[in-house]
């Protein structure tokens with residue numbers, strides 16, 4: 038990667054070096070049987086207590102990267118280590134700490150959200166104490182906003198609610214490495230915001246890797262953001278760093294009394310913020 042587009046990690050996060058609280062990928066590559074290289078030499082490092090966002094357009098290689106990291110596909114080349122475990126050679130150990138929310142929900146139609154979490158908690162080998170288990174499930178259902186739907190048949194939930202359940206399943210049972218592939222797709226804005234706040238709370242002591250198409254999501258959530266293009270990360274750093282490199286302004290959202298106010302609003306904005314202001318939407 039071009040050095041100009043790479044920001045070093047903040048010094049405080051280096052405290053995690055000693056205990057190996059990081060995920061490091063070295064030259065990871067995935068070439069599909071048809072010869073296409075969907076992941077083309079990824080070198081990334083992400084630390085605990087942080088959310089790492091892979092931001093990329095359709096087909097950039099985000100899900101392929103995740104498939105390789107979660108053991109769905111074998112990598113063609115490269116190495117990856119998480120919390121001191123070799124991800125490609127000791128995958129059994131990785132499974133114990135891995136929580137994944139795939140791009141497309143995998144749910145059991147007949148079970149309720151509560152039953153899903155109950156099963157996943159056991160799959161993950163969560164604490165055997167039934168009170169702790171119940172507490173964790175209750176907290177997760179509340180945190181993702183599924184409290185009221187806890188006893189509904191999952192097949193009958195809306196797409197957004199099924200998505201929330203997938204995120205909750207990724208987080209339950211003591212997962213320390215959380216991989217979320219476009220977790221907020223199909224969520225409305227208020228649900229996205231709820232989830233953003235929740236993930237920020239949950240990043241403590243965990244490594245969270247999340248993919249998205251949305252720049253605002255990457256901006257709000259990402260402690261570190263990697264922009265992925267054609268299987269490679271072309272720019273890597275904090276949101277502030279990326280804005281300094283590529284930023285060309287800000288979006289200001291205003292609620293107007295009526296559309297007749299447009300010209301007044303533009304005049305007002307230009308007077309205060311400069312002649313470059315533009316109205317993006319006329320509604």
Ligand SMILES: Nc1ncnc2c1ncn2[C@@H]1O[C@H](COP(=O)(O)OP(=O)(O)OP(=O)(O)O)[C@@H](O)[C@H]1O
Nearest residue numbers: 069071073075093094095096097098099100101102
């Ligand atoms: N099994 C496969 N065989 C061949 N090519 C594949 C296979 N799976 C994915 N690809 C190709 O690899 C590229 C990356 O796909 P991938 O699903 O990883 O992208 P993505 O960044 O997750 O996109 P999206 O945002 O649409 O989910 C695409 O061009 C896709 O067509």
Ligand SMILES: [Mg+2]
Nearest residue numbers: 099100101140
């Ligand atoms: Mg994808």
